[in-house]
Amino acid sequence: MQKSILIISNEAGVRDMLANLFTEAGYRVSLAASGAEAAKILSNSAQDFVLCDLFLPDTSGVELKRRILRLSPKSRVIVLSSFTVIRSSDDVLRFGTSDFILDQGELLDLLEAAGEDRAPVALPVTDEHLKKCLIETIDVLVGLLEINDPFFGGNSHITMEYARSVAEAMKLSKEMVDEIVVASLLHDIGRVGIRSEILVGKKEISEDEYKSVKSHCENGASILDSIDFPWKIKPIIVHHHERYDGKGYPGGLKGREIPLGARILSVVDAYAAMTSNRPYRKSLQKEEAIEELHRHVGTQFDPEVVEIFSRVVEQKFYYHGVGGKPRVLLVDDEVDFLTLLKLRLVNEGFEVIVADKASLALAQMEKARPDLVIADVMMPEMDGIAMYRKMLELPGGGEMPLLFLSARDETRMKVEALHLGAEDYLIKPVDLKELAARIRNIIRRDKRRKKGPAGEGSSQGVVGDLKNLGIPDIVQTLHLGLKTACVLLQAGQPGEGRIYFANGRISHCETGSFTGEEAFYRLLRLQEGPFVITHGQTTKKRTIDMDEMQLILEGFRRLDEEKKGTTRG
Known part of the structure; x- marks a missing residue:
């Protein structure tokens, strides 16, 4: 009986070459350029074998393999990786050696072996190789x-x-x-x-x-x-x-x-x-x-x-034992990749928390305040871009760096993510050692920015107590100086808040669950406590349009009303 094979690749040359190869070998060949096309073909006819490129325009080969096996459990699905064997332990752990093809001859041998229930690929084994494994x-x-x-x-x-x-x-x-x-x-x-x-x-x-x-x-x-x-x-x-x-x-x-x-x-x-x-x-x-x-x-x-x-x-190891373990939040619904990445980052000295959907991730962002968020784009419930928009609306969310790590290689998506402020947009699979180094650099750079090292555009300004310099005086000073800065109030204490200035104008304010004008009015009640002004620190959030003097006058009016109400009571 003639065997069937479905070849999935967005490269026409690859599809044609493989189609000729397997047609000559006596296979009935079907072709698809994307995951969606492959799903249509499989819904109409079962396939003995499926060859799938690792990178597709609408999904990854790994994710598509899972979907194909749900549609057609008896199909033998093999992920192509540019016809080169993957020898790193991370890739073998993640995909298994039988998912990678060496060359055209071995490709046919592999399929014949699979049809006869024999081992697909025999790699040369040495004592040193066994010890390393x-x-x-x-x-x-x-x-x-x-x-x-x-x-x-x-x-x-x-x-x-x-x-x-x-x-x-x-x-x-x-x-x-x-x-x-x-x-x-x-x-x-x-x-x-x-x-x-x-x-x-x-x-x-x-x-x-x-x-x-x-x-x-x-x-x-x-x-x-x-x-x-x-x-x-x-x-x-x-x-x-x-x-x-x-x-x-x-x-x-x-x-x-x-x-x-x-x-x-x-x-x-x-x-x-x-x-x-x-x-x-x-x-x-x-x-x-x-x-x-x-x-x-x-x-x-x-x-x-x-x-x-x-x-x-x-x-x-100059970066180990410096400032404690950086905290990383991983957001991905691909459980095997999530576990592998968590294992590698934990081994590299990071504290890792995980979430398999956006709602859980947003809750963790508020609760755990990670030093970095790493998120997939393709997720159930809410995609990564939508989650990032919601993250930016959280109190302090604009200060958390985010790195996208996805199998979806799409220019429009990359540009949108970077315009929103993402640190980078990387395509799976990635070298996990290199990723760990990149993560550490992002966190180190972000901490330097928040600390405000001396230099142009970002420096430590005033450190003091509100007893000596009140909020109205701070606002007036930064407004007249046309400063871009963040005023941190009550750091690490109940009632902690931030007031952001962009060229002397108040652009955003947050404290607890309150943002915008309401947050400013609440902070205006503070008469004492520590403050730190960090020049050059910005946020993408814009929650205040009111003039600074109007804000202060309205805040004082509310305080007077509160005092009168208390007196009457």
Whole structure:
């Protein structure tokens, strides 16, 4: 019986080439240039195979694959990726190796193999390749175990990155570097039997509870005892809480008696802990944590390891341990991508909150005040552009940077997003390492802008108290000086508010759930409390058209009415 195939690509040359290829191979061929055309064809006739381009004008290949499998569950759907194999772990995790095509010959082999229920593609496998896959798999699985932990999320991954960098800086063998990497990922697996209130509780723990905590090193080795790893990781896991002076646990080993991997892990694990928040304390700054390591050189830590790690942190991890974890809100209804991106960002040192629809995202924006929002455009209920418009209407919403990340590659949509003020519009799939670096740069730049560094267009102006300079005086000063600025009132306190000026005119005001003139009248009641004027800080919101003097006079009139009402009462 003749097999059927549907080829979906918006490139005519690709469609024609594949059509000729499969027609000659004896297939019945149907063609579509978009997801919508493909849906029409599939609603009329089932297809044995579907070849789909990763990028389409109206959807992504990944999303279309899901829709096709709902319409035609028996179809074998394969996503094309420019006829090049995807070798990164992120892409393999997300799509599976059978979703990517190597070349035309392999394409036919793949389809024949699929029809015979055989494995689609046999990639060459080496011992090194298997070891690399094993390490990456361990990294992902441990990351998924930690992903929702507010205090330990991403801890094993960043500890591993620190340890790997130290081992490579010490020019250790590849085998030993891998040993240290795997041990670092699994070093705290023995915590699984310890009650969470002991690990993150605020109260002082008892002697028995401390014994339970200390047992996690040997427990971790016991858990892994039945696994025949190609690396000697157990000594590193068992001894990573030994001290250089011999006063550590569990063996009381001293100096060079402690395995080198354990000495490295001891230093980087302590640094990772010190630069992370805990329920009972705030994280230390990078410089404070490094100073603490040096304070315990020769007693708790190996001097050589601390010296090398200090250089490594300065050269490679200068952004870790600076100002706490940046908070990122991810908005996407594609659950697998959402989980993968959250895992990568948590591992990169971000605090991540997620929402799978716009209404939940808007609620999180008000509640959690993220440092950055990353949103898809194509979502149920409300698209990303509409959500962004609503976000800009929220109190302080105009100050939150937003990055669009979507499979929808459409110039009109990009232009609209950028005109609204989005930081960027990126097309899926993206390199997640590069995305993490881009996110960090956006957040760093936004914080510098809000802080108001000295320089043209943005500088710290007046810092003071309303007892000494009242709101009417501030308004008059900025109005006469034709200033563009933001006046922050009662920062971090009940009644916090902002008054924005554009060329000396009040353009927007917000406090609590109030905006515009009503917000200004409420702030005018403040007679004391801190204020900060940041020059050059703007907002896209325009909620006030009234003249400044009229605003102040109307505000005073309302205050007088309130006082009279109180007196009568």
